[in-house]
Amino acid sequence: MSSPALWARWIVPLPLQSRACVAGDTGTVGGSMLGLPGLRLPPAGFLFLLPFLLLLPAAPAPHRASYKPVIVVHGLFDSSYSFRHLLEYINETHPGTVVTVLDLFDGRESLRPLWEQVQGFREAVAPIMAKAPQGVHLICYSQGGLICRALLSVMDEHNVDSFISLSSPQMGQYGDTDYLKWLFPTSMRSNLYRICYSPWGQEFSICNYWHDPHHDDLYLNASSFLALINGERDHPNATAWRKNFLRVGRLVLIGGPDDGVITPWQSSFFGFYDANETVLEMEEQLVYLRDSFGLKTLLTRGAIVRCPMAEISHTAWHSNRTLYETCIEPWLS
Numbered sequence: 001m002s003s004p005a006l007w008a009r010w011i012v013p014l015p016l017q018s019r020a021c022v023a024g025d026t027g028t029v030g031g032s033m034l035g036l037p038g039l040r041l042p043p044a045g046f047l048f049l050l051p052f053l054l055l056l057p058a059a060p061a062p063h064r065a066s067y068k069p070v071i072v073v074h075g076l077f078d079s080s081y082s083f084r085h086l087l088e089y090i091n092e093t094h095p096g097t098v099v100t101v102l103d104l105f106d107g108r109e110s111l112r113p114l115w116e117q118v119q120g121f122r123e124a125v126a127p128i129m130a131k132a133p134q135g136v137h138l139i140c141y142s143q144g145g146l147i148c149r150a151l152l153s154v155m156d157e158h159n160v161d162s163f164i165s166l167s168s169p170q171m172g173q174y175g176d177t178d179y180l181k182w183l184f185p186t187s188m189r190s191n192l193y194r195i196c197y198s199p200w201g202q203e204f205s206i207c208n209y210w211h212d213p214h215h216d217d218l219y220l221n222a223s224s225f226l227a228l229i230n231g232e233r234d235h236p237n238a239t240a241w242r243k244n245f246l247r248v249g250r251l252v253l254i255g256g257p258d259d260g261v262i263t264p265w266q267s268s269f270f271g272f273y274d275a276n277e278t279v280l281e282m283e284e285q286l287v288y289l290r291d292s293f294g295l296k297t298l299l300t301r302g303a304i305v306r307c308p309m310a311e312i313s314h315t316a317w318h319s320n321r322t323l324y325e326t327c328i329e330p331w332l333s
Contacts, residue, residue: 068161068333069098069132071125075142075168076205079106085319086139086328093329100128110143114208114225118150125151135161135249137332141318142168142262146209150229152248153241153293161249162331167259167317171272171285172211172226175263190214197222213273231292238292246294252305254317254327261314269306270295305331 070090072083080101090099102124105117129136138160140148145168152158176189189212196207197218208225212218220227227233231242255268262268270282282288288295298304307327312320 067094067097068135068137069100069128070137070139070332071128072099072101073121073138073140073144073148074101074106074110075144076110077107078110078141078144079103083141083318085321086324089321089324089329090332093325094332097332111205113203114143114147114150114205117147117205118154121147122151122155126155129157129159132159135159137162137164139164139166139328140168141166142314143205143209144168145170146226146229149245150225152245153229154237154244156240156244158244158247160247161333162252163248163250164252164328164331165254165268166328167255167262167268167314169209169262169267170253171230171267171270171287172209173206173263173267174211174213174273175261177261177263193218211272213275213277216275229293230287231290232287242292242294246297248298248303250303250305250331251298252307252327252331254307254309254323256309256312258311259314259317269308 072080072086074080074082080103083101087099087101090097102121104120104124105112110117125136136159138148138151140163145165148163148165149170152160152163174189192210193212193215195201196204196210197212197215201207201210202222202224208223210219211223211226220233223233228235229241231238253269255262255265257265259265259268264271264273264279266272266279266281270285270288271279272285274280282295283299287293288299291297295304309320309323309327312323317323
């Protein structure tokens with residue numbers, strides 16, 4: 001919904017004569033009548049024209065540029081309701097912004113294979129982009145950040161200005177979380193690869209980005225999602241996907257050490273474990289060094305913003321006002 005146009009009517013000032021009051025001047029209101037010596041009535045000719053001047057069309061006030069539409073993609077086991085606070089913040093700071101929180105693959109449906117979800121979200125965002133020739137912003141939370149990165153890869157004509165990745169495991173996940181314990185109660189992170197790197201396991205979204213640093217060969221061969229969008233495995237669309245991804249205006253990466261879910265938390269910034277579980281930062285990752293999907297190119301052109309924030313748990317990223325004002329609001333042009 002665009003902000004309503006504001007209109008202002010031209011106000012024509014009544015002329016005031018600066019010369020002193022002259023006796024017998026019929027256009028002068030004497031001080032004896034109003035106590036305002038020197039104030040003159042407008043000339044008779046002006047009074048005759050005044051009704052016509054008031055009928056002139058209203059002139060528009062100086063136009064304030066409208067904000068680009070914002071599309072929000074939720075994470076694992078989430079729904080659009082989780083983003084009510086974020087929606088409130090955007091409406092307060094950027095009134096009139098069209099914000100769409102996509103209500104797809106909610107709850108347990110978010111466990112569906114990620115490529116299936118990418119197709120569903122693609123069908124939802126394409127019409128929004130088509131109606132916004134000036135571009136759109138994406139705010140994508142947790143698992144949704146991977147869905148959005150895949151969208152940027154497969155959509156040839158996307159017009160995303162800012163892609164805001166909100167605590168998303170961009171380089172994968174390798175940690176025992178409550179989600180995993182609920183889904184695979186008999187498995188630990190050390191042996192979950194046996195499930196996730198099987199055809200059956202790849203039917204679960206979590207396994208699509210499970211990244212076991214101790215079984216890198218299995219990951220590269222079995223991962224049907226993350227290894228592809230990272231350009232870690234050859235495929236016929238790799239060049240086109242890289243070109244598409246580089247259409248993005250800006251990549252904003254948000255995460256922090258107290259997240260409690262994303263493991264390692266540096267995955268939100270494209271950092272990840274090596275085989276000794278030592279975290280290597282983005283610039284040390286092979287996908288960066290090889291520029292396999294455009295990460296190094298983005299950084300070189302100054303299009304990557306990193307915004308780490310401490311003392312925010314995973315489920316609080318989209319409701320924390322300070323985080324919004326510091327890391328999100330500045331990029332919603």
